[in-house]
Amino acid sequence: MRKRFKAGEKGISRRRFLVDAGAAAACAVTSRPGKASNAPSGAASHVDLVSVEAGPGRSTHSFIPNRALGTSIDILHSSASPNSTCCPNGAVDELYVESTIKQCLSAGWGPMTYRQNTELQMAAWHWNQHGTWSDAANKQGYFTGSAEPADFLRHSYGYPLPHSGNAGNGGSTNEFSRLTDGNPQSYWKSNPYLTSRYTGEDDSLHPQWVVIDLNKVEGINAVRIAWANPYATKYEVQYWTGSDAMDEPTKGEWNAFPRGIVEDGRGGTVTLNLAAEPVEARFLRILMSHSSNTAGTHGPDDPRNSAGYAIHEVYAGTLSRTGEFIDLISHSPDSNQTPTHCSSIDPWHSESDLNLRVGDQTGFDLFFTSGVTNNLPAIVPIAMLYGTPEDAAAEVAYLYRRKYPVAYVEMGEEPDGQYILPEDYAALYVQFAEAIHRLVPDAKLGGPVFQGVNEDIKVWPDAEGRTSWLGRFLDYLKSHGRMSDLAFMSFEHYPFDPCTVTWSDLYREPELVSHILEVWREDGLPENIPRFITESNLSWGVDQAFVDIFGALWLADYAGAFLTAGGDALYYYQFFPWPVFSGCHGWGTFGMFTAGPDFKIRQYTSQYFAARLINLEWVKPGGDLHRLYRASCDATDADGHRLVTVYAVERPDGMWGLMLVNRDQENAHTVKIAFRDESEGRDGFFSGPVAMITFGQEQYEWHENGADGHPAPDGPPVTQTVSGGSQAIFTLPRASVTVLRGKAEGLVSHP
DSSP: OOOOOOOOOOOOSSSSSSOOTTTTTTTTOOOTSSSBBBOOOOOOOOOOOEEEEEEEEOEEEEEEEHHEEEEEEEBBBBBSTTOOOOOOOOOOHHHHHHHHHHHTTTTOOEEEEOOTTTTTEEEEEEESSSSEEGGGGTTEEEEEEEEEESSSSOOOEEEOOOOOOSSSBBBBSSOOOOOOOSSSSSOEOOGGSSSSSHHHHOGGSEEEEEEEEEEEEEEOOOEEEOSSSSEEEEEEEEEESSOTTTTOOSSSSEEEEEEEEEESOOOOOEEEOOOOOOOOEEEEEEEEEEEEOOOOOTTSSSGGSSOEEEEEEEEEEEETEEEEEOOOOOOOSHHHHHHHHEEEOOEEEEEGGGGGGOOOEEEEEHHOOOOOTHHHHHHHHEOTSSSSSHHHHHHHHHHHHOOEEEEEEESSSSSTTTTHHHHHHHHHHHHHHHHHHOOOOTEEEEEEEEOSOOOOOOOOTTTTOOOHHHHHHHHHHHHTTTTTGGGEEEEEEEOOOOOOOOOGGGHHHHHHHHHHHHHHHHHOOOOSSSEEEEEEEEEEOHHHHHHSHHHHHHHHHHHHHHHHTTTOOOEESSSSEEEEEEEEEEEEEESSEEEEEOOEEEEEEEHHHOOOOOOIIIIIOOOOOEEOOOOOOOOOOTOOOSSSOOOOOOOSSOOOEEEEEEOSSSOOOEEEEEETTTTTTTTEEEEEEEEEEETTTTTEEEBBTTTEEEEEEEEEOOOEEEEEEEOOOOEEEEEEEEEEEEEEOOOOOOO
């Protein structure tokens, strides 16, 4: 359930954030003549100590900037709202121009990841409009794009699936469930690739299900199911006891109704008297384990039409003593319908299902030739949840035949948000990996591309009581001897809930991003598998927090903390400029620029300047190895929050780069730097000239004015050269990011 653009959930921020208790009383500093200090006159004379755990063998991690510090593109819309349903091609034509791309590249990000949005729209992706239909005569069925390079691919589009069982999801408010749409001819159908014909496993190991959310607790003792073909011959009707069955899956359990177990289903429309008296429940589930394998409306010629389960319509409510069925479900092909969720969806569709209103996925030829990839290998996606193995393999083969630089291939998009169970995702993963590697043996595949979460992904317990999504996915790969198909693990990072962010949330980011890496380790992810955050920003809903100085401080903390904790690559969301739009507490935008409705860049946001400090000042841009070391500052507030965070990198040019984030909204802090080498029992220090680059509240302040909001001052960072030395001090202005770069004396060089 991607929450980025979900209606009514747009984002957060305040023009003046709340200040943590004690922050205003934190130590301030004075300027010392001849030293690296620019403290305000009259400030106190306290100096905080920054300790860098340097020396041979003390590095926590290493990375190469043009592999580890990246950005991303996503579906493109054509107006000031990211929910635009008009004219998708306009955005591509406006954005893919040399001047805009050049400005976007100036932020210094290296590699690119291509986000796969049609999966979130519950749509099949035609990455190539040229290809073949399984039912060619009627231009319908299962589409496979052509692997042979021909026409230049400038655009690609989504085809919403006609057999969907989801009432919208986090990425789409345009779709509806066929289970409660009131149309007796439409139907939901499960994914045929999750049946024994394709998994090689008994269907009971991949039971399919639909969940009905009545929105409130109701008394239920009857359901009516209008089966389509193929139908379930064995199934259970269950009710949930607990809280939210979908979003809190470990806080309750499914229970079969007393008369809800069916062993000899025969299809048709069946009414089940589930219990003598109504059972109080909000969530109902139909769990299907054996199929009739009878051909559906698309005929018997393609075996996929006979595989899985299909339902025209579901009804739930009560049976009166006289046998009258009282239905509590709202049946409507729009947002008024009773919500349902399903285990999977058949990717069958037709040419007429094309929907140009939902936006444009950039064509691969445009993506790789326009310059946005920075001439570096990119991460590309394949559509897996709503695609076919043959189509995915053809896509990867196409890219290799074009000789485009592909670093990795992401398999699907946000399966946790689509509520797919880990064993089902893993079964698809194995099939798609086999198909891709048959054509491109060297392709490096990975996933599962989790939503931006801060804790382990939990699912309904299996027969052994296991609830960790990633743990069970890894167990499936291990038990099937397929761990070699997992070349990387990827997830998204959107740490803060929209509409609730306050300034003190800055203190949480380093712990949140390092904690989630530890969670993946505890789930059993091997240390030799790289961890990538392939999409990230401070929240999935956007407004003024992104363009305020808050956004810059968050970005610096996030990048430094993730890499120091062992993350291997991060991708900032997003590369292109967007128009500003309204959020909970002001107007803002994802990204590094504000733009008008024509997508022309108007001004830089705070995250643009932070990106330049990270990519062009803290590290040495390019393909050389950098080593990270743990560092800390003893400046804290009355509640123990660290007011200054420090990220230390040993650069390949012999320089040390320290990125210091002063999260104190009101006060500057003066610090002294100590490079601690325990092996030698001594401290090092910056010597000679030290480059000091600072960007903060003094250089940038956002002024709210709706769509015409703007920063004043609006940058750039302040750059100066100061003197090092064992007694040198450096003043960090309030609410700022500062990079110190220079040589350290008194340290043994790293071999």
